[in-house]
Amino acid sequence: MIGAEELWWFWTASVLLGLAPGPDNLFVLTQAALYGRRAGFSVVLGLCTGLVMHTSAVALGIAALFKTSEFAFTGLKLVGAGYLLWLAWQAFATASSPSDRPAAAALTPLRLYRRGIIMNVTNPKVSVFFLAFLPQFADPERGSLVMQFFVLGGLFILATLVVFGGITLLAGTLGERFERSKRARILLSRVAGVVFLALAVRLMLPD
Numbered sequence: 001m002i003g004a005e006e007l008w009w010f011w012t013a014s015v016l017l018g019l020a021p022g023p024d025n026l027f028v029l030t031q032a033a034l035y036g037r038r039a040g041f042s043v044v045l046g047l048c049t050g051l052v053m054h055t056s057a058v059a060l061g062i063a064a065l066f067k068t069s070e071f072a073f074t075g076l077k078l079v080g081a082g083y084l085l086w087l088a089w090q091a092f093a094t095a096s097s098p099s100d101r102p103a104a105a106a107l108t109p110l111r112l113y114r115r116g117i118i119m120n121v122t123n124p125k126v127s128v129f130f131l132a133f134l135p136q137f138a139d140p141e142r143g144s145l146v147m148q149f150f151v152l153g154g155l156f157i158l159a160t161l162v163v164f165g166g167i168t169l170l171a172g173t174l175g176e177r178f179e180r181s182k183r184a185r186i187l188l189s190r191v192a193g194v195v196f197l198a199l200a201v202r203l204m205l206p207d
Contacts (some may be wrong), residue, residue, distance in 0.1 A: 002137065007155065010137045014156045018097055018163030023199045027119055029171045030192040034091075034185070036108055037172030042109040044164040046116020048157045054120070054127050055153025058134055059146045063127040073124050077203055080122030084200035090129075098111035113157050123203060 002010075020024065024047050032040025057063040066073045107115075120126060130153070138148040175188065 001142055002139075002151060003142075004170070006137050010152055011155055011159060013133075015163055018160050023123065024120060025164060025167055025201065026103060026158075026195055027116075027166050029056075030091075030195050031112065032113075032168045032171035032204055033175040034094075034188050034192055035112070037168055038109065039107060039112050039170050040168030041165065043110035043116040044161065044168055046113040046118075047120045047164065048160055049113075049118075049158045050117050050120025051126070051153065051160060053117075054130050055134075055150060055157070057127050058130045058153070059149035063131045065123040066127050073128075076122055080119075080124075081200040081203045084116055084196045084203065085121055085196075088196035090201065091189050091196060098100040108128045125203070170182035176183045 028040055028043055031043045034075050052064065055165070066076065134152045134156075135145075137152055138145055142148060
């Protein structure tokens with residue numbers, strides 16, 4: 001099995017990666033600020049479910065497809081970018097709505113959870129990143145690589161829960177302070193729309 005020292009370094013690297021500005025934590029921040037802490041935690045659980053799928057893809061060798069097949073990689077990126085553009089449209093539509101937070105009531109925890117899964121799974125860069133990151137801390141001499149990848153993936157998911165959970169608490173608290181201000185909600189919706197547009201463009205840019 002993986003030694004304690006390697007696990008510690010992996011945990012530290014995972015936490016730092018979670019804190020670094022990226023698509024997933026920006027996504028959590030905007031959703032929690034717009035719809036509250038409960039919504040943010042639903043999204044975080046969805047994102048972590050997506051990480052389970054990416055970990056499985058690496059452990060079972062499926063992730064290598066996105067590194068070797070330009071067609072598969074580009075196709076999934078197009079799906080992910082399209083989904084982000086749809087979210088941007090929704091955010092701008094919410095900002096222009098005259099009613100009070102019309103989209104919030106429709107976004108159930110299940111829908112937000114599903115939104116987190118789709119956001120994560122449709123980003124093939126995560127699979128390619130895992131494909132490069134996880135093997136650095138695995139060693140075939142320690143036993144099954146598949147089991148090691150699942151252990152490392154689980155530890156990465158735990159770090160993500162801790163970091164993104166903190167982001168959710170902070171952003172949700174900030175959003176609650178502006179909840180009574182219609183102007184602030186409109187501003188937050190527009191910011192979310194811009195963030196989604198930027199993430200869509202970033203996803204389509206070459207590495």
